Amino acid sequence: NNCPYTVWAAASPGGGRRLDRGQSWTLNVAPGTAMARIWGRTDCNFDSSGRGRCATGDCGALECKGWGVPPNTLAEYALNQFGNMDFIDISLVDGFNIPMDFSPTTGRCRGIRCTADINGQCPRELRVPSGCNNPCTVFKTNEYCCTNGQGSCGPTNFSKFFKTRCPDAYSYPQDDP
Template identity: 70%
Template sequence: MRLDPGQSWTINVNPGTTQARIWGRTNCNFDANGNGQCQTGDCNGLLQCQGYGKAPNTLAEFALNQPNNLDFVDISNVDGFNIPMDFSPTTAVCKSLRCAANIVGECPAELQTPGGCNNPCTVYKTNQYCCTDGPGTCGPTPLSKFFKDRCPDAYSYPQDDPTSLFTCPAGTNYAITFCP
């Protein structure tokens, strides 16, 4: 769905949902059949996404009503960054998350891509950046620290849980704002 400035869209998500992602796509063009492409966050050329978006994309991630009656929420730059985002609770008192730095404008040369800033895993595809060899096999790098310095609450590499994963009481409602 296209959202113009000031517009909103309500999504009802079932309790127990896991591995959920919401992201914005930019510079999209679709035909009457819903086929086309987006510069960032593309979904295999489809208007109606049927999988994860193509990097780079700033992600709001969540798992609802998990153990101990908690929602797990985060903003992630693990797939890179395309647009600023705010991910905040609207019905509970818990942490509001925001990643609104000028990441695209300050992106290191090796991570630059039209309309966004790739995460190092997208570019280099090695365990050092992707943590593909399992838990505890990688840590922050100078390139992941670029993202962390600008958005301290957002994931900057796959095993960045201690500073990037937050909880709210199950049943909390949230607002995700693009370009806050």
């Protein structure tokens, strides 16, 4: 955690844990893991059994069993996929809550990041306390969610807001290069 505040890290698979500034968490995941994600939660309170709530990225517990509630910045990965390759990305399709830097520790992939002040610049329509929603979460239309299948949507002013600030990140569901 390189943020100046505590982040409650979450991973699926992997669970979750509190990370104070300067702390890290090593995830050991099985080869072939696909559709995995890591995200940070903010302003969390948990009881002694690990039940609780977070302002952003909430999953209802310290140890997440599913995915977090938007807005949350996502690091996604799939290991040993097509041609035995690993894939990583940062996604803002569930919005933005904290800066993210996602760097593999081995191999030839370059690190990717989204460290812009998106919360401070978030459009009024997308703004929530401690985060910035993706327009799909707010408006729930094909224009923003791409629900009508491949090629049914394109960049919007909102997705361009995210993409301009974080060019490494997915800004809408069909934002494939």
